Amino acid sequence: MSDGRDEFALIARHFAPLARTPAARGLLDDAAFLENAGPLVVTADAIVEGVHFLPDDPIDTVAQKALRVNISDVVAKGATPSHYLLTLQWPATRPASEIGQFAAGLARDQATFGCTLLGGDTTATPGPLGVAVTMFGKPLGAVPPSRRDAKVGDDVWVTGSIGDGRLGLLALTEGLPMLNAIAVAQLVERYRVPTPRLAFAPAIAAFAHASMDISDGLIDDAWKIAVASGVRLMLDPDATPLSAPALAWLAAQGDRRLGLTALLNGGDDYEVLFTAAPSARGRLLEAADDAGVPLRQIGAVAAGQGVDAGGIPASGHVHRLGS
């Protein structure tokens, strides 16, 4: 399906160069054809203007975010991204000239993450811009870690830093006058263009028991692992890795506990939350060091259910604009 020849020309010009695999058939066919897809990790996530990104976010970062929230899922399964399909709902009110910048964002991330456009669809919409991506990944282990394989006695780990995405959104919507311009820019960048930890995927494949990416907030997502695995996750909120801007923001809060609650429930982190045997500690830290990926142990898996985050409550999806 398409909206006729206009789309035909638009796609040919901007998207065909992104699909340099014979499997994509130059985006000129009804379907792509993978001769042998082999073992495949598959995920599909959409981002919508006004819900997952702001209307005036630069359009190339919107393209990057759409890819990265999906790559983040693939990486959390100990896999590397290979191909993706893109379904674009383009508002009639948005200049078609932005399509080129959008494609440039895709091209940049294809190079960064080693994946290729395989197919998709562009339609006009009377509503907000919507970008749906289906991402394929090649698992590096025999079976990708699920959410349900946390074992009592496991360590709980998290990559990168937590809460930056939430603060970046706050900076854009309400302003963060207590921070300097460089700190604000760093947080905004984290909100707009998250950082999937691709270099750490082999370590996830080798050592992770349960694993997922954090999109709805650290505590909310820890809760999902706890439910799926039938265990209790004991998290030390003070062990949560925070970036320098987040630490500065936290220091400026009257109530440190309320501040931590916001950061740990912020969402848009796109870091990996996983559990692993304590015996893997040394090798995990070494792998993280080699990969240049920040890694911190933030808790342990116990018998029971739910999440104990030192009394910090799970406040749910406070970070969504539209819900």
Added chain:
Amino acid sequence: MSDGRDEFALIARHFAPLARTPAARGLLDDAAFLENAGPLVVTADAIVEGVHFLPDDPIDTVAQKALRVNISDVVAKGATPSHYLLTLQWPATRPASEIGQFAAGLARDQATFGCTLLGGDTTATPGPLGVAVTMFGKPLGAVPPSRRDAKVGDDVWVTGSIGDGRLGLLALTEGLPMLNAIAVAQLVERYRVPTPRLAFAPAIAAFAHASMDISDGLIDDAWKIAVASGVRLMLDPDATPLSAPALAWLAAQGDRRLGLTALLNGGDDYEVLFTAAPSARGRLLEAADDAGVPLRQIGAVAAGQGVDAGGIPASGHVHRLGS
């Protein structure tokens, strides 16, 4: 990504029963895992409220249409649908109770077409309902027919009937007072719930040279085959298969030629347009008969370029509501 626990509960209740393959991991993971995907046909198409369906179309038919426009692509490649991912952008203004009816529509078509939900994503949207589907298919032949394999001397064939979708849309938006209620209902059904010719997929795989599904109108899509294959498609407009309601509508038009122009450029047909060697004629007609799929030869492939439809012009995407 999700909108937190509400979605979590909603999906678990309505969508998890649709994902009865271990590969889907109960929709409780970040990604699905196919141990060996093998040869794979992949397509992604979205439908948007107010563009591809009407706001008051029954919600179960919206689900069916979203699947069927994708299954139609798979069938046109001589493949059978196996799995799909669903990305749902659900308006805050639409009652959540409709999710159950939406899922019922999916369930009905999963049974009809033999495919299974593999994963996806539901997000809130301030805009219209959007349903993006990525569909996987198993090719029945070694290499699925593309658009670029039409050969000079081939016959041109089409399944089913042409123009019904366009008339169904007209019936809903402007009314068709010249037709009786049964005819109108039949056309509306064709607009809302197209009929992918699954039973004919083996014949496509065995005999088709170039093949595609008709979504933008017979002439427009014939033009795509012509361009991709570097040939000229000679179509006999009077050979175009028309349903009884379409014939009645055409008879009521003052100008038969204008009427035919509308039908041949209508879009939303989701029939298969393909070319094949004249030597396959007998076996194609036999296969169509066995499959219970109407099949008609509507022209031939000649040297040259573009489409000759007996002087009927390609009027482009006249059928879209929003464009």
